[in-house]
Amino acid sequence: MPQRRVVTGRSQEPRQRFAEELRLLRAERGVSLRELAGELGWDASNFGKMESGRSLGSPEVVEALDQYYGTPGLLLALWELAVGDPSQFKEQYRRYMVLEAEATSLWHYAVSRPPGMLQTPAYAREALSAGGLKDEELEQQVIARIGRQRVLEGDDAPPFRVILSEGVLRNSLRDPGEWHEQLEYLLAAGGRPNITLHVLPFGTGLHGLASTDVMFLRLLDGRAVAYAENDVRGELVEETSRVEHLHRTYDAVRDLALSPAESRTFILRMLEEVPCEPST
Template identity: 35%
Template sequence: MVAQRDPYESPTIRAFAAELEAWRSEAGLSKVEFAETLGYTPQLISQLEAAKNIPSKKFAEDTDTFFKTKGVFVRLWKLVNDTRHLAALPPGFPEFVERETKADAIRVFGLLLVTGLLQTEEYAREILLTVQQPDVVDRFIASRMERQAILARDKPPRLWATFDERALRCMVGGPEIMRGQLEHLLEASKRPNIMIEVVPISAGAYAGLEGDVTLLSFDGRPDIAYTEAAGRGQVVEDPSGVTDFHVRYDLIRGHALPVAESRTLIESIMESL
């Protein structure tokens, strides 16, 4: 795989990296010597030991054979492979999802895409295939559908979902998939705990053009915010920072159509497909 700039946060990838470095050092081999012996590049060894790349099964097998570890590295590789979809998540996102399950209220704004909490499987698949390897997409989708279960549980959180009209007109996967996604939004908006609003393109310049916003509220605990930039997720807990996100979300909603008019707009977009 292509190495990434920052180390993976996945404990399994970090465990593989630590074991690799420990066995190589114990054998008294430099990275260059080890790489030449196994037939790999020194750059790959450095990336793997820094947890910036994901090992292949062949590399794990070759390492087991060389060190005579009786399958230690293949077993670690299997754990890495089984959780590979989690390793591909933006740093910070797993923490956010964990917090999301405990939220009493969720406020989310989507500029260009429908939020994961309200995506259909077909829509989610098309998006994920643009950024993930096909062999991990099914696991991503399963996790996303599992995440959506919070909206149908006993005492579900209140969800305020606001979308820019561009997100609803962006042709993801073709007309049939988009019709299914828009119909899903209309059905979801009938639930008493879900409010869906749309900011029309005619709104012009407004605070939402800066990007997506997510806010989580809890009973008896401070709110938090979540944002993504440059492939990294960040959970914001600083009170002043969270307040800034609340103000921005309120400014966005100020440009949104009322719920009934938003439903009418969604229906008109669906009919035009």
């Protein structure tokens, strides 16, 4: 079995480190991309893109490579680090992603879509596809988005309060079965001890976040930052006075929302209206 390399002895960037390891292992085995493709059954171009860092590939491909090279778990571990690397996200999100991973508590208000941390893979795929992504880039971003959900998992997961505008729950996916799955996921998330979920129903009037998604993060040093996003731009807000103003607006919206118990009942009623079988 090839000797495991010390990660710190090479690239410190997770994506580059993963690609570098793939190149080194193939060179040690002495096979071409075409020969590798013939052995494993995937197109040679897929392996070429992974070795150049243009693609991370899927976990199935990475597991097959681990088995082929005799490196049980090594490549999959590096792949998981690369998927969780903030560089997988668009430039304007990267600093926010780093801060999100370190947050001690989070608050979110959603205008038209569930927050990425509460999306199913099917929802993330349709949402990102609607934004123009496709093929490998689309799948890469789906994996990266779903990977963010690890922040909310585990015994030491931070508390997360989310307010969903009713519009989030009315703007369904094309496939009823996938939409049913997304609503069930929100319902289950609201039942987790670290997640508090509110629904803001239609008819509560205009408010300061009517067209703005916003996430607040409480950091280890006690500071709070916010990421505010509308249809045309997103902005990381770190100035204390602006963050406090946004948070007061958020608190006012929370006062208009249904309680967690009422919100659960609201989502349950919506689930009853949606067929659980996929459309044909």
